[in-house]
Amino acid sequence: MSGLTVDGVPVDAAPRPGQCLRTYLREAGHLAVKKGCDAGDCGACTVLVDGAPRHSCLVPAARAVRDGACVTTAAGLGTPERPHPVQQRFLDAQGFQCGFCTAGLVVTAAALEEGDASPRPDAAADETWKGNLCRCTGYRSIRDALAGRTNVGPAGGLGTSTPAPAGPEIVTGRAAYTLDLPPDHPAAARLHAVLVTSPHPHARIRRIDATAALASPGVRLVLTHRDAPATLYSTARHESRLDDPDDTRLLDDVVRFHGQRVAVVVAASVAEAEAAARLVEVDYEVLPHVVDPEAARAPGAPLVHGDKDAVTHRISEPHRNVVAQTHGEVGDVEAGLAAAHARVHGTWRTARVTHVALETHGAVAWLDEHDGRLHVRTSTQVPFLVRDELAHVLGLPREQVRVHAARVGGGFGGKQEMLVEDVVALAVLRLAEQARARGERPPAVQLDLTREQQLTQVPVRHPMRVEVELGADAEGVLTAMRLDVLSDTGAYGNHAAGVLFHGVHESVALYRCASKRVDAEAVYTHQPPSGAFRGYGLGQVVFAIESALDDLARELGLTPAEIRRRNVVRPGDGLIVNGPADTDVELHGDGVLQCLDLVEAALGEPDAAPDALDLDGGGWLVGEGLAAAMIATIPPRGHHATAALAAHADGTLLLEVGSAEFGNGSATVHRQIVAEALAGHAPWDEPHRLRVHASDTDACVHDTGAYGSTGSVVAGGAVAAAARALAERLAAGERPTPDAPLRAEGSHHGTPRSVAYNVHGVRVAVRPATGELRILRSVHAADAGRVLNPEQLRGQIEGGVAQALGSALTEEIVLRDGVVTTRTLRDYRVPQLGDVPETVVLLADTHDPLGPGGAKSMSEAPYNPVAPAVANAVRDATGRRPHELPMSRDRLWRLLDAPAEPAEPTTRETP
Amino acid sequence: MDLGTVTSFRSARTRADLDLALGEAPLAGGTWLMSTPHPQVSGLVDLTTLGWPDLEPLPDGGLRIGATCPIATLATSGRSALFARGAAALLMSFKVQQVATVGGNVCLGLPAAAMTSVLAGLAATAVVWTPDGAERRVPVAELVVGDHRTDLAPGEVLRALEVSPAMLAAPSTLRRIALTEHGRSAAVVVGVATPAGPRVVVTASTPHPVVLHGERDPRDPRALDDVAWFDDPHGAPDWRAAMTARLVAEVVADLDRSAA
Structure with missing residues (x-):
C-alpha cells in the first residue's frame, strides 16, 4: 500500500475494500468533504485527486490509497486568514447561503483555473457546472463568484450588504455542520443507526425477530415497536404541539407507507448496521391501501388511521381519512356568480416536491458526562420545539434534554420536523441502561439519512387539487370567489392542518371580494407524508387562483396587472377567507401596487441579452405572464x-x-x-x-x-x-x-403581524412540437419593507425563485402505487446552474411599522407567485392553459401539440 | 458511496486475474458502481491496472477503444465528431467523464448510456473476453439488450470496442432531448451516412438500441411502429415516441444535407 496524502499530510489508515474516498477522508478528520447525495450528482464532496477535481463519493478509496494519491480539500486550498483566490471571490460575491455545497464548488473552480487566478467568463458555465448543485442561491451569486464580481462591503448596520459572518469558514471548508464533529468532541466516537423500512404501503407487523441481527458483528442494539414509547406525537413542530395530530409512533406495529421505518439497528459502523438490518426478520400482514386522495374520502376506502379517535388524536374525521378541513362562506357566492359579467372555472394540480437541502437530516445524541443530560446535536430549524417534544415522547423532564444545532446545511421548512432526533435519543437511553449495567460509559449514536431516504421517506410538499371559480363585474371587480381544495398529506398528518389553512389564507385574502366560499380538506393516503415546505401551502393554491385570475382578465380584456390592481386588499381591509378576519394582521402601505407597477414596467423592457438565446429550428411561441402573492410576515398563533x-x-x-x-x-x-x-x-x-x-x-x-x-x-x-x-x-x-x-x-412574541407582497413576471418561449420552454426574461418585485441587507435579500429572492422554477418546470417525486420511483437526485431534476435564468429583482419602497428597522420577512414569499406567472405566460404564448405542475416538457407537449382543443380546457362561461 | 458488503479489493494485472469469484464485480472507472447500493457485490476487481491502451489504431485504419478508456479521452480524440457529441449528451459532469470508462458506460446496459448511443450508431463491434480464455465479437447494438441488461454472460469481460474506418470517416450527426437541457437523455438519435443510405440508431427512448437501416428504413414513417418505448422518470413514453420520430426525421435531414 502506497498511502495517500491529504492537504499535504499523510494518512496511514487502511481503507475498507468497498469504501469510497469521501468517507475515508472524513474518518481521517477531513470534514470539509461533505455528503450531499453520495451518488455523484451534487458535487458537495468534490476534492482534487492529483490536481483533478473528483466527486470523492465515486472514488474507490482502495484505489486512491494504492496509487498514493495526493488529495486536496477546500481546507487545504486556503485558510480564513489566507484564502485561495477562488475562495476570496466566493467571499466577495457571497456565492453561498447555507454553504454546504460551497467547499465542492470552490475546489472545482480552483481546479478549472489550474493556478491561473484570473476570473473565468460566464460562457460555457452551464455545461461545466452540471456536476455541482446549490439549492439556496439560485446560482446568480455563484456566477458572480466565478466571474469575480463583488457584492458585499464591510460589516455594518442596517441597510448595508454586510457579509455573512461565517463566510471565511464556509469557503475554506472549516464551517462545522451537524455531523462535522472534531476528534475531541464528546460524541466523536459514536455508534451508527440504520433503519429497517417497510416494503409495503400498508401492513401490520405480525412478528419481528431481531435475533440474527443482534448476533451480527458489531451490533449493539435493535429497536422495534416493542421498544417504542406508547406516546403518540407528530413529526411536525409548532409552538403549540396541539396544532398537529398525535398520529405517529416512534416505531409502530402498523406501517402506513412504503419506506416507513420498522426497526432501528445500532452498530459500531454503518456497514455492520446495514448488514444486520438485512437480517431483521419481519412478518407482515399486508393490508389494503389507498393512494388516490379522492378515493381516500370515499366510503369503504382503507383507513389510514382508523384505529384513532378524533378528539384524542386531533384527527378531524379518522373514519373518512380526513385529518383537517375548513368549510365556510362569507357573503353569497351563488348570487355573486349569478350577477357576474364574466366567470371562469378550472381545476389545477400540483406535484410532490422535496426540499433537497444539501445536508440530509442527521443527528447525534449522547449522555453528557458532566451534566448527565441527554444532548442532541441535530440539523434542525427548531431546537427548542424538538427538545420539548423529545421530552414529551421519552417521558423526560424538559430540563434533562439539550438540543442544539451547528450550522445547518439548508432547511426550506423540511427541518421544522422531528425525523431523526427521536431515534438517536431512544437508542442512547437504551444503550445507557445496558452500559450502566456493565459499568461502561454510555455510547453516542448517530443517524445520518441517505439521499435516497430523503427522497423516499421524509415529508414532501403537499400535492393539492385546487378547483377555483371566479366571477367579476364588467369593471373587473370580483363578485365571487369559490375554492375547493384537496390536499394529500400522505400517511401522517404532520403540518396537514397548518398547510391547508395557510394555503387558502393569504392566497384568498389577497383579494377583496364580498362573497367567498372555501371548502378544503386534507386527507390521509398510504404514501410518504407531506409536511412543511417554503410557502407552507400558499404556492399550491396561489398557482390555481392566479391562473384563474389570468383567465378572468382575458375574459374582461384587462391586463393581468390591472385586474389585480382593481381587486387587491388595501390598508383598512380585513384579511378574509371564509369566515371572520384574523385580528392581529395589519395592512400598511401600497407595496402590492408598487410591485405590480414594477413588474409590468420591467416586463415591457427588452430581454437583457436578446441574442443570447438561440431559438433554433423555429416553431417557438413567445408570451408573458405575471402573478401576485401575499404572505403574513409571521405565522399565526404565537411565535416567540x-x-x-x-x-x-x-x-x-x-x-x-x-x-x-x-x-x-x-x-x-x-x-x-x-x-x-x-x-x-x-x-x-x-x-x-x-x-x-x-x-x-x-x-x-x-x-x-x-x-x-x-x-x-x-x-x-x-x-x-x-x-x-x-x-x-x-x-x-x-x-x-x-x-x-x-x-x-x-x-x-410574533404579534401583531404584517403582510408582505411578491409579484413575479416572465417572458417565455415555448415550442409546442417538443414541449420545450425557455425563460427569456424573469423579473420579481418584492415588498420587503426597509431592506436590512440588500445582497442577502436579493439572494433570498433569487433562491426562492429558483426553487419555484424547479417546482414549476422539472421537479417531481413520482410514485407508482405508493412506491417512489425517483430515488436519486439525477432522477429528480433539481435545477442546475444552467437551468436557472437571471431574475431581475426589484424592491418596493415601503417601511413596515412592525418589523425590525421597518423590515418585513422575505424567505418563503418569493416562491409563491412564480409557477402561475410561468403558466400564465405559456397561456399567453400558446392559447392553451397548463393546469398541472410541473410543466415538464412531456406535459407541455401533450397540452400544446394536440391538434384540436387542449386536453384539459378551462371552462368559461359568459352570461 | 461506501459499498458495505464488499470485503475484497483486487487489482487485476493479467487476464488470469479476471477469473471472478462469486460476488466479485469488475471495477472500471467505478463512477456508477460507487453511485448506487449493490448489496450482492462482495468483491471488487480493478480493471484499470491491466494496462489496456486507451486508443489504438487498427491495421485497416479503424479504431480500437480499450474498454477502460476514460470517456473524456475518447471525447477529445478527434476520431469522430460523435465522440464529443456523445459525451456532451451524458448526464455526468466533466469531472465524472474524466474517470468513467467507455466500456463501463456500455456495460451498464442503461438505455440512456451515451457511449452505447454513439458506438451503436457507428456500428461498433464489442470484443468480449470469455471465461475460457477465448474472445467473441458482438455488435454493440446487440450487446445491450434491455434496461440494465446486457448480452454478457457471467465471467465475460468487455475488452474493447472497434469502429471501422468507413464509419469513422462517414458524415454523422447526433440529436437528443431530455426533460432538462443537461439532464439524463429521454431520446438520443445517432445517424451515419453509409453507401446503403442513412443508418440511424435510437437509444434512451427504447430499452435497447434500435437500428433503422436497410429493411428498417429510417425514412419509413412506420419504422418505429413496433417499438416498445422506455418508461422511467426521464420522460413519458408517448412523448418519447413522438420526440424520437421527430429526432429521426431531423437526423435523416442532417445526413441528407451533408450528402448534398
Whole structure:
C-alpha cells in the first residue's frame, strides 16, 4: 500500500475494500468533504485527486490509497486568514447561503483555473457546472463568484450588504455542520443507526425477530415497536404541539407507507448496521391501501388511521381519512356568480416536491458526562420545539434534554420536523441502561439519512387539487370567489392542518371580494407524508387562483396587472377567507401596487441579452405572464423569541439567541441589528467584537424557531430589543466589570403581524412540437419593507425563485402505487446552474411599522407567485392553459401539440 | 458511496486475474458502481491496472477503444465528431467523464448510456473476453439488450470496442432531448451516412438500441411502429415516441444535407 496524502499530510489508515474516498477522508478528520447525495450528482464532496477535481463519493478509496494519491480539500486550498483566490471571490460575491455545497464548488473552480487566478467568463458555465448543485442561491451569486464580481462591503448596520459572518469558514471548508464533529468532541466516537423500512404501503407487523441481527458483528442494539414509547406525537413542530395530530409512533406495529421505518439497528459502523438490518426478520400482514386522495374520502376506502379517535388524536374525521378541513362562506357566492359579467372555472394540480437541502437530516445524541443530560446535536430549524417534544415522547423532564444545532446545511421548512432526533435519543437511553449495567460509559449514536431516504421517506410538499371559480363585474371587480381544495398529506398528518389553512389564507385574502366560499380538506393516503415546505401551502393554491385570475382578465380584456390592481386588499381591509378576519394582521402601505407597477414596467423592457438565446429550428411561441402573492410576515398563533446581549469588560459582546442559521441569513442580520443599536458605544460597536451563541436550548429562555420566515422579524425583534436595552444602559453610563458583564434581555412574541407582497413576471418561449420552454426574461418585485441587507435579500429572492422554477418546470417525486420511483437526485431534476435564468429583482419602497428597522420577512414569499406567472405566460404564448405542475416538457407537449382543443380546457362561461 | 458488503479489493494485472469469484464485480472507472447500493457485490476487481491502451489504431485504419478508456479521452480524440457529441449528451459532469470508462458506460446496459448511443450508431463491434480464455465479437447494438441488461454472460469481460474506418470517416450527426437541457437523455438519435443510405440508431427512448437501416428504413414513417418505448422518470413514453420520430426525421435531414 502506497498511502495517500491529504492537504499535504499523510494518512496511514487502511481503507475498507468497498469504501469510497469521501468517507475515508472524513474518518481521517477531513470534514470539509461533505455528503450531499453520495451518488455523484451534487458535487458537495468534490476534492482534487492529483490536481483533478473528483466527486470523492465515486472514488474507490482502495484505489486512491494504492496509487498514493495526493488529495486536496477546500481546507487545504486556503485558510480564513489566507484564502485561495477562488475562495476570496466566493467571499466577495457571497456565492453561498447555507454553504454546504460551497467547499465542492470552490475546489472545482480552483481546479478549472489550474493556478491561473484570473476570473473565468460566464460562457460555457452551464455545461461545466452540471456536476455541482446549490439549492439556496439560485446560482446568480455563484456566477458572480466565478466571474469575480463583488457584492458585499464591510460589516455594518442596517441597510448595508454586510457579509455573512461565517463566510471565511464556509469557503475554506472549516464551517462545522451537524455531523462535522472534531476528534475531541464528546460524541466523536459514536455508534451508527440504520433503519429497517417497510416494503409495503400498508401492513401490520405480525412478528419481528431481531435475533440474527443482534448476533451480527458489531451490533449493539435493535429497536422495534416493542421498544417504542406508547406516546403518540407528530413529526411536525409548532409552538403549540396541539396544532398537529398525535398520529405517529416512534416505531409502530402498523406501517402506513412504503419506506416507513420498522426497526432501528445500532452498530459500531454503518456497514455492520446495514448488514444486520438485512437480517431483521419481519412478518407482515399486508393490508389494503389507498393512494388516490379522492378515493381516500370515499366510503369503504382503507383507513389510514382508523384505529384513532378524533378528539384524542386531533384527527378531524379518522373514519373518512380526513385529518383537517375548513368549510365556510362569507357573503353569497351563488348570487355573486349569478350577477357576474364574466366567470371562469378550472381545476389545477400540483406535484410532490422535496426540499433537497444539501445536508440530509442527521443527528447525534449522547449522555453528557458532566451534566448527565441527554444532548442532541441535530440539523434542525427548531431546537427548542424538538427538545420539548423529545421530552414529551421519552417521558423526560424538559430540563434533562439539550438540543442544539451547528450550522445547518439548508432547511426550506423540511427541518421544522422531528425525523431523526427521536431515534438517536431512544437508542442512547437504551444503550445507557445496558452500559450502566456493565459499568461502561454510555455510547453516542448517530443517524445520518441517505439521499435516497430523503427522497423516499421524509415529508414532501403537499400535492393539492385546487378547483377555483371566479366571477367579476364588467369593471373587473370580483363578485365571487369559490375554492375547493384537496390536499394529500400522505400517511401522517404532520403540518396537514397548518398547510391547508395557510394555503387558502393569504392566497384568498389577497383579494377583496364580498362573497367567498372555501371548502378544503386534507386527507390521509398510504404514501410518504407531506409536511412543511417554503410557502407552507400558499404556492399550491396561489398557482390555481392566479391562473384563474389570468383567465378572468382575458375574459374582461384587462391586463393581468390591472385586474389585480382593481381587486387587491388595501390598508383598512380585513384579511378574509371564509369566515371572520384574523385580528392581529395589519395592512400598511401600497407595496402590492408598487410591485405590480414594477413588474409590468420591467416586463415591457427588452430581454437583457436578446441574442443570447438561440431559438433554433423555429416553431417557438413567445408570451408573458405575471402573478401576485401575499404572505403574513409571521405565522399565526404565537411565535416567540428571546435574546440576551452582554457587554463584557474585555470589550467583547456576547449575543445569545435561539434561532438557527441554515442559509437564511439571520446570523448576519442579527449582527447588523446589534451594530446599529450599539453604534457609538465603543469599544462594543466594532463588529469583530461580537460573539454569538445561537441555535441551542441552553442559549436563551425560548425560541419557537426559524420557520415562517421569522429569523429577522421575530428572533431579530428580540435581538433588537436586547440591543436597545443594552445601548440605553451604556448610554446611562453603566459599564461591565470583569466579574459582572452588563447584560440586557429582549423578547418578541410574533404579534401583531404584517403582510408582505411578491409579484413575479416572465417572458417565455415555448415550442409546442417538443414541449420545450425557455425563460427569456424573469423579473420579481418584492415588498420587503426597509431592506436590512440588500445582497442577502436579493439572494433570498433569487433562491426562492429558483426553487419555484424547479417546482414549476422539472421537479417531481413520482410514485407508482405508493412506491417512489425517483430515488436519486439525477432522477429528480433539481435545477442546475444552467437551468436557472437571471431574475431581475426589484424592491418596493415601503417601511413596515412592525418589523425590525421597518423590515418585513422575505424567505418563503418569493416562491409563491412564480409557477402561475410561468403558466400564465405559456397561456399567453400558446392559447392553451397548463393546469398541472410541473410543466415538464412531456406535459407541455401533450397540452400544446394536440391538434384540436387542449386536453384539459378551462371552462368559461359568459352570461 | 461506501459499498458495505464488499470485503475484497483486487487489482487485476493479467487476464488470469479476471477469473471472478462469486460476488466479485469488475471495477472500471467505478463512477456508477460507487453511485448506487449493490448489496450482492462482495468483491471488487480493478480493471484499470491491466494496462489496456486507451486508443489504438487498427491495421485497416479503424479504431480500437480499450474498454477502460476514460470517456473524456475518447471525447477529445478527434476520431469522430460523435465522440464529443456523445459525451456532451451524458448526464455526468466533466469531472465524472474524466474517470468513467467507455466500456463501463456500455456495460451498464442503461438505455440512456451515451457511449452505447454513439458506438451503436457507428456500428461498433464489442470484443468480449470469455471465461475460457477465448474472445467473441458482438455488435454493440446487440450487446445491450434491455434496461440494465446486457448480452454478457457471467465471467465475460468487455475488452474493447472497434469502429471501422468507413464509419469513422462517414458524415454523422447526433440529436437528443431530455426533460432538462443537461439532464439524463429521454431520446438520443445517432445517424451515419453509409453507401446503403442513412443508418440511424435510437437509444434512451427504447430499452435497447434500435437500428433503422436497410429493411428498417429510417425514412419509413412506420419504422418505429413496433417499438416498445422506455418508461422511467426521464420522460413519458408517448412523448418519447413522438420526440424520437421527430429526432429521426431531423437526423435523416442532417445526413441528407451533408450528402448534398
